[in-house]
Structures are given as structure tokens and as C-alpha cells.
Amino acid sequence: MDNFLVYAKTNIVPIVPLIFPLVILSQILIQLLSGIGRKTKVKIYEAGRIEIGFSQMGPSISLLGTLGAEKKNAFISKIDLQVSRKNSSWKRTFEWRAFKPYTFSLIPQEENVQLESVSAFLLTTDNSFKYNIIFVDDLFIDEHYDKIVQIQTLWQSFREKHSKELTEKIDEDFETFYQQDNIQEIIDKIDKAFYWEPDIYNIEMCVHTQNPSKKFKSNYQTQIKEENIVKLKDNYKNIFKLACNLKANCKYLFLKYYE
Template sequence: MEDFLKSYGTLIIAIYGVIQVWFIALWKRHIKKGKISLYETGTIEIGYSTFGPTIGLNGTLRVLNKDVFISSIDLLVVREKDKAQHIFNWIAFRPPKIDLAGSQPISMEIPSGFLVSPDSPHRFNIVFNDNDLFEEIRPLFNTYITEWYTVADQLTKIWPPSVGTIPPHEIISRKIELIEGFRKSKIHLDMYTHLDRKCYWEPGDYTLTINVRTSKPDRVFTNNYRFSITEPDSKNLKLNVITILEEPISSYQRIQNYPYNFAYSTYK
């Protein structure tokens, strides 16, 4: 035995070292699972627009042990008083920047999966919407836009828009009459009623579950929070119905539309 160890001991140690390195590499690459931690930043942005109810989230994703591919992120919102549930899917990535002067339009990207590495945390600024409700209101909204285009065509026939040219007073009066007639039309009233009823951001407490979904392996990492909406916030969010309806009109008139209101709630 002593002669065997003298002859092959060094070789055995070398082979053991190689196997150990190979096993550690195999463990890290195929066996040891990656872990995701989410660090929220700022507040929860709550909105209501042509996309339906929306939520904006900022933060950082950090992974441990190995690279992880994030295939998607979605949210589950539950209103605590009646347990009404709504699923939110991501619809846009926003840059993690703030334009304090408000002079530059906010650019957004179509969301897609991305890779996060242990040595490179990923900052995110994501907008989510209730796509089920969006699909529900879209047909009526398309009808509303079609009706407006009919009015816009009539306005163009009365006086084609021309930069720097002011139409006569009687032409202005006729155009105002057409626009006001559209605002009093049945489609306008139906759209207002429908959008107002579909805005479920009522005052109260809500739970928010963030689901970060990975691919290969397919796993779900969840973070749970609570947030609240105040009475003034709820009223301001419902005022966005007017902004939605006025958007095509103000665009035709080349005037500033009413701004969209948002509620900002702290994580709990």
C-alpha cells in the first residue's frame, strides 16, 4: 500500500483536484439555482388612460449564484375591501431618468425578456396595464375615434387647416358648433359613462404581488406589498376620462390637452 501511494499518490491528488474543479463548475452551471432579489425604488405610480388602468414601477433586480433570464414580469392587484382581482402585464420600458424641466418627451420601448448577471444588477422602470380591461374598452373607443374622424372631415371641408391662416369669424363659429355637437353626442356620452364605470381605482387599500418569471429553468419569484389610494387620488384619476375623450379633439385643434393625473402611493 505504501509503495502504491508513493507511485500513484501524486496522480490521485491531481485527478481529485481536476474532478473537484469540474464538479464545482457543474454545480454552479447546472445544479445551483439562481436567486432573484427585487429592490423597489420611489413610489407606486397609479394611472388611468387609453391603456386602461396602469401601474408604473421603478427598482433594481439583482441575481445571485448564476445568470438568470427574465422572460416576463406581471402584477396581481387585489382590492382588499371586496377581493376584486386584476392582472397587469408589462406594456413598456421607460428610461430610468427624470427630466426636471419637462422639455423632452418620454421615450418608451416595447418590453422583452432580458438577462441579469450576478455582477451586473438591472435597473428597471416598467409600465403595466390591465390588458383584459383594455381589450374590453377598445372596441367602443375605436367607434368613438371613427365618429370623431367623421366630424374632423367635416371641419376640414369647412376650412382646411393652414398654419398662419386665421379663418373668418363665421367659419370659427361653425367649427365650434360642430365640435360642441360632438361633445354632446350619444357616442361621447356612452364613452364617458363606460370609461368612468371601468375605472376601478376606488379609495382604499390594495395588495400588490410582483411576479418575476424566468426561463430555463422556469421559475416565479414573487414580492408582496400593500398600497393605498386616497379619496382625492381616486377623483383625480377619474378626471382622466375627460382627458381621454379630449385627446383627439385637442390634437386636431393643435392645442394642449388636459394633463393626465397620476396617484403616487408608498410601498407598505
């Protein structure tokens, strides 16, 4: 017994403090080795309909669906759309701008909804991510933002100039303002810049990940018809109202995925 105690004291006790770090190290090595050969894969599942708009945000596309990560977690850095027409060389890039509530209604909802700014997020293998994302054409906004500022300035000047004549019926006052020649000139410029037209549109959704840096794509098609164009152009007046901080709702298209 005494010999065993001497042996333990000499050979076993000194290595006891090393056992716990070795266990931790072994767990880390197991995790690292288990990750070898497992590549991140993001699956995109579309749902609902494709929402096409022309509003105070300019041309817009909203997509609804679910993202799923397979094998490894994925850090989603951004999502964008490459949009083109079937019968021309026209192409545009739409950047993600806001998350909308993931809700369902038998009747498409066109009223204002609470939006959340987009930001990068972690997509795990344990939890899928339901998305309802608004994509906008930032280049279009940059090119035509000055027209919105011009409308705001003209409306303020109109209100100050006609303060004695203005009524409590703000919609009637705005109608008078809207029919002025200088306002119609701005509308004509916006109408010339309006680029939705009847055609079949290809929409390539691209999900970007970091660490590793990869792209996962899914392609869709939808069709815009002549009557759809009329509906979107009816938004011009409401866009100007919203720019002037007046109540208004823009109309949107809710289109089927084209097969």
C-alpha cells in the first residue's frame, strides 16, 4: 500500500492538472475534424407571389420565402437581385432594403406596414429563416432623388404663397398644386424614367455568405402585362403626396411565378 502511494504521488498526481486541458483540447479537435469536408449550403424556397412596385421607394420587388442552411451554419452578409427582360438586353440590380412582416392574407395588403432595416444575420442548421424582403433599385433612387426634393420645396412654397386661399381640405389643395405646369413637367421626367414595361422578367436572387465567401442563387420568372403598367403609373400622384408628408397608399402588383 505504501509503495502504491509513493507511486501515485510520483507518477499520477503530477499529471492530474493536465487532464482537464487535454479533455477540452480533444473536444476542440473533434469539432474541427468533424467540420472538415462539410461545406456550407444555403437552400432557397420561394413562397407566395412576386410583388412588383413603383412607389416612394422607386421601382421595387418584394420576395417571400424561406432560407435553410445545410451541413454548416451560414453567415448571410447580403441578398440582392439581378433583374432582366426576356426580349431585350435591359438589366438592373436591386439591393435589399427592408424586411416586412412575414404574414399571410387572402387579399394582398397594400396599406402601410411596419418595416425593419435589413442587416446581416446568422442562418443556422437548426433554424430556418422566413423572409419577406423589399428590394429597391438604388441607382434609380440616386438619379431621381432631386426631383422628390424639388416637389417638397415647391409644395412648401405653394402653401406659403396661397396660405389665405387654402382650405381645410388638404386633398383639394394638393390637387390644385398637382395640376400646375411645373409639377406636370416633373411628372413627365419621372414617366420617362419609368422602366417597367410588358415583358417576361427573369429575377436571379443571390444570397451572399461570409466565412466562407460564397453565393447561392435561385432563378424565377414573372410576367408584367400592359394593364399592370397602368396600375403602377397610377401611383404618381400618391408618390408626390407621400413626398409632401400627406397620407396616401401606393398600389402594387402581386404576380404569379411564371412557368
